[in-house]
Amino acid sequence: MLITTKIKLILEQKHHEKLLETMKRYNAACNYISGFAFEQSQYNRIRLQKLVYFVVRDQFQLSSQMTILAVRKVAAAYIADKAKKNEYKKSKGKNVRGQADLVWHDGVFYLLPGVELPENEPYIPNDALGVDLDIKNIAADSMGESLSGDAVQAVRHHCISKHLVEKAKRHRSRLALEDLTGIRERITVRRAQRRNQHAWAFAQLRSYIKYKALLAGVPVVLADPRNTSRECPQCEHTAKENRKTRDWFRCQACEYAAPADNVAALNIRSRAIVSVPNVGVAI
Ligand SMILES: [Zn+2]
Incomplete structure (x- = not known):
């Protein structure tokens, strides 16, 4: 069973600001990619990445890794539902094994890693x-x-x-x-x-x-x-x-x-x- 744990990140003010600012740019990039994908009806991750990669890196000042992650996130959301344009405000969504969501709530950052714990086969009770x-x-x-x-x-x-x-x-x-x-x-x-x-x-x-x-x-x-x-x-x-x-x-x-x-x-x-x-x- 997948259990979501919650870790409070205690950061120095300057790191907090930097992380928050990066998070905002990342979400803005996701919104840009989402709008582009929706208008062009282009939901294939590889093709989408080719089309937006340089624009996103340049316009939103994201690293290569974050740009690729943003494209992957947008494409995955459209695989689930192509009916409407997806908006990105803050980190949300289902936790995936081996990944951790970063959320910002009331001025505090939290990391939400999903941890897979093995279930035991239920016994026949007496x-x-x-x-x-x-x-x-x-x-x-x-x-x-x-x-x-x-x-x-x-x-x-x-x-x-x-x-x-x-x-x-x-x-x-x-x-x-x-x-x-x-x-x-x-x-x-x-x-x-x-x-x-x-x-x-x-x-x-x-x-x-x-x-x-x-x-x-x-x-x-x-x-x-x-x-x-x-x-x-x-x-x-x-x-x-x-x-x-x-x-x-x-x-x-x-x-x-x-x-x-x-x-x-x-x-x-x-x-x-x-x-x-x-x-x-x-x-
Ligand atoms: Zn009685």
Whole structure:
């Protein structure tokens, strides 16, 4: 799988200015070549290069290598789509193996190298590890573990996702998360507001879990999230009254009691065992 990393370039002012100025000339050259190619309907890289090479080098003061790169970039974009003239403002686009995009954002240069990491063939799971993601505990699993911490969020999310993926692998289980599309139904307005603030944080944690699972060969499934915090994992009695407080679950039918997040994780697990398909899950 291709993972894009981000490197901040810390440059001296004079180098920063020079790089920015070069980037502007490079983009201007790309726009010139793009306009020329479009008007002449000339999209063949070699022929295009012959036609514009000296003009571009002279007019935009670009090195030979940058001129060739600019032509290649414009020609590649037209291979994908000849319908309209392509414009070049700042560096963008899909990362390619072995290449790095240079982007300038809010006065800072970043290098975005694409790194190819090998995925592992997913195993056939014997069980499922249900995971409930929540603001307070961050993650609670169906084996009774709650994961939280006070570290910097990104570090914490890396640690939690790594731990969950390794745990699932150790127990030869698939990882089961709630289907995000249903999560909104489960929560009250007050929690929804908080959840909204934290939505990006959940997206980050889920994406970490997803890519680490892919790399490790751990299958991931999304389970139906309805009533995961109201259903009794022991007798299946489902009632709002089972969850009288935010933190604690107590079944009104069989008296089963446990922390609410772990109950939700248990229900996610049992749903993941029943609903088996585990390929190509979009998180
Ligand atoms: Zn019960």
